[in-house]
Amino acid sequence: MNGLGDTMLEDAVIGEDASDRAEAFDDRLAESSPLAFRVAYSVLRHRQDAEDVAQEALVRAYRKIGALRDGARFRAWLVRIAWRLAIDFRRSGRRREVREQAWVETPRAGPDDLAAAGEFRERLWVAIDALPETLRLVVVLGSLEGHTMSELSRLLELPEGTVKSRLHEARKRLAEALR
Amino acid sequence: MTASCDRWRPPIADAAAGEAVPSALEAHLGGCAACRQALSDEQALHSRIAAELGQALDLTPSSHLLPLVREQISRDRVRWWPLLLPAAAVLALFVFAVDPWRRPAVSSRGAASVEGSLPSAQPTTLPSVAPRLAPAAAVARRSAARAPLRRDPPEALEAAIGPIPEAEPVRPTALVIAPLDALPPIEPKPLVTVGLDFEGVDR
Secondary structure (H helix, E strand, O other): OOOHHHHHHHHHHHHOOHHHHHHHHHHHHHHHHHHHHHHHHHHHOOHHHHHHHHHHHHHHHHHOHHHOOOHHHHHHHHHHHHHHHHHHHHHHOOOOOOOOOOOOOOOOOOHHHHHHHHHHHHHHHHHHHHOOHHHHHHHHHHHOOOOOHHHHHHHHOOOHHHHHHHHHHHHHHHHHHHO | OOHHHHHHHHHHHHHHOOOOOOHHHHHHHHHOHHHHHHHHHHHHHHHHHHHHHHHHHOOOOOOOHHHHHHHHHHHHHOOOHHHHHHHHHHHHHHHHHHOOOOOOOOOOOOHHHHHHHOOOOOOEEOOOOOOOOOHHHHHHHHHHHHOOOOOOOHHHHHHHHOOOOOOOOOOOOEEOOOOHHHOOOOOOOOOOOOOOOOOOOOO
């Protein structure tokens, strides 16, 4: 999070030089695009929809990068943009009707196992969708890229204690729904 | 899990969700196989949820995403260029067609000298029209001719108000495109004033 990309972006943002900013942003693009895509996918669960939203989120981040004072907050900022755009996209009705089977089926599983696994996943997403937004974002980000509690805290710009309690609450509610 | 174990359900759920196991629960788990099983099941459920979610979200975007974003960003970067094109075209037209740095030699007043100093500005000569009366005299004559109660012919009116000046032919006009400081100064021309004396005119 505090790697070279962050430092460059931070310098560019502070310097407010448009060309530096664009260059620094380009460096961050490849690194940040999977995050934006996964966040969008967690809401939409459709690859093409998620890519559309991720593209829009990245372009919007580029256009409004001047409003970001602290370059170290770029990923947190991008997560919020992608999350908000994905939710708006889902509500707008542009979402594609056919949901995608995202999971790679394990070859060792038999038909019954596959059916049971499919049912479990369906129930899991229903339970996730039923969570309040604050809990949903925590649980999704907690499942992405193996984020630690401190990384989650930075991504969500919340105190670690708050993140921990929200994650705990989200997990409990999911378990209750799936028990 | 017996009915007496019900009170351990919440701490078991908390422990499975990641909270530290309280010592009281730990002591109970030591002697209750059912609660140990319940904790184990709960932990397995959480593990499965985490695994399913991790697998579901362990996706990479297609290779088209980055080029599309870069393309859109590069379009943003050059978006202001088209705004300069019309301005540049107007400026070029002004520089090459009018040549504002060249002072025109306006020695005598008239469009001819201006035209001579503007090589590419072509004057457009309007067709000359037939001579007509000066406006005031024409109005007076038309009014006299139209008025039904007026018995005096135009000549009588002319006799009453004095001679009506001769109509001046309209001079051919030239349309010249030139900078303002290259145009000849406009001389104010005296207006023709016609005084109407209605004494003796039957209204």
